[in-house]
Amino acid sequence: MSQSATIRKKPTLRVKIISMGSAESGKSCIIKRYCEKRFVNKYLATIGIDYGVTKVTLKDRDIKVNIFDMAGHQLFYEVRNEFYKDTQGAILVYDVSDRASFEALDFWMEELSNEIGNKAEIDSIVVCVCANKTDLRRQVDVSEGQLWADAHGFHFFETSALSGEGVNEMFQALFEGVVKTCENGGKREPMATQLGYTKEQIDAIQRLKNARNDYERLGLAPGASKDDVNKSYRKLAVLLHPDKSVAPGSEEAFKLLVAARTSLLKKC
Ligand code: GTP
Ligand code: MG
Numbered sequence: 001m002s003q004s005a006t007i008r009k010k011p012t013l014r015v016k017i018i019s020m021g022s023a024e025s026g027k028s029c030i031i032k033r034y035c036e037k038r039f040v041n042k043y044l045a046t047i048g049i050d051y052g053v054t055k056v057t058l059k060d061r062d063i064k065v066n067i068f069d070m071a072g073h074q075l076f077y078e079v080r081n082e083f084y085k086d087t088q089g090a091i092l093v094y095d096v097s098d099r100a101s102f103e104a105l106d107f108w109m110e111e112l113s114n115e116i117g118n119k120a121e122i123d124s125i126v127v128c129v130c131a132n133k134t135d136l137r138r139q140v141d142v143s144e145g146q147l148w149a150d151a152h153g154f155h156f157f158e159t160s161a162l163s164g165e166g167v168n169e170m171f172q173a174l175f176e177g178v179v180k181t182c183e184n185g186g187k188r189e190p191m192a193t194q195l196g197y198t199k200e201q202i203d204a205i206q207r208l209k210n211a212r213n214d215y216e217r218l219g220l221a222p223g224a225s226k227d228d229v230n231k232s233y234r235k236l237a238v239l240l241h242p243d244k245s246v247a248p249g250s251e252e253a254f255k256l257l258v259a260a261r262t263s264l265l266k267k268c
Contacts, residue, residue, distance in 0.1 A: 009060060009062070013063045014064045014066065015175075015179075016066045016068065016086055016088055017065055017087070018069075018083060018090050019068070019090070020070060020092045020111075021093035021094055021101065021104070021108060024101075025093040025101045025132055026093055026130075027069055027070070028044070028050065028069050030091065030132060030161045030170075031067060031069050032161070039164075048079035049083055056175055061179060077111075084116050085115070087125055088125065088178045089174050089175070090128070092105060092129050094129075096134055096138040096139065098133075099139040105148060109152070120186075124186045126177035128156075128171075128173060132159045133162070134165060141206075146195060157169060201245055205248075205249045205253040209249065214260035215264065217260040218236065218257070218261065229264045229265055233257065240254050
């Protein structure tokens, strides 16, 4: 046996990454920020598909990453639908300042599922949800995005291609996830749930914050009785008490709840 043990490097891994998400959500800018360390302010819509290659090293492994940056415009469906197959990782981007792009996430998952078809292949794709443009005034709260990602077993990152926030961390998690999945024979590791709160709590917080009047805040019809007010108050108070609830926005929502109950009881 040879005295000097040879340390063999693992062979280079080739992976395919795609970007998905509404037009103008910032897919190309996130990729540029990562690969070229710069931000492009002007909107240059991707025409069909952009392709690029980058190399990364994770632990003792070289990885050749093929990035297929898709166009978000529906106009380009016929081009991008060719590129879903044989994907190991995806960034699924929405723009926190544009609620419609968040609401479109289900559409993108449907398109991906329809194009790939095979459930085992779909489930093996490591997905990072990017809540992008955090530098702008937001229409989508962190908790909503986190909850959506969590429900799908996806990673979640808040990013800004403009400032660079979260972009490297997101790609690092994506590559690590893809390598682990490849080493695991194509089986994606289950994601640990990061939340300590429920969708019911988030929905209640959103309603308390966005309702047009106090009846709506308590989920009641105008003219509800004293009993109804107290019943609804108790239910929501248990759900959102800041001593118990870790859902973001609980404290503010709880104050709104108390104020709504006080004002409605005066009317009963
Ligand atoms: P399609 O290729 O049409 O699907 O769009 P896309 O998702 O690739 O969007 P793109 O990266 O081209 O960015 C769209 C616009 O948003 C551009 O004007 C960017 O400068 C801007 N943008 C992207 N990311 C950010 C960000 O984090 N913050 C701000 N303020 N603007 C951003
Ligand atoms: Mg683009």
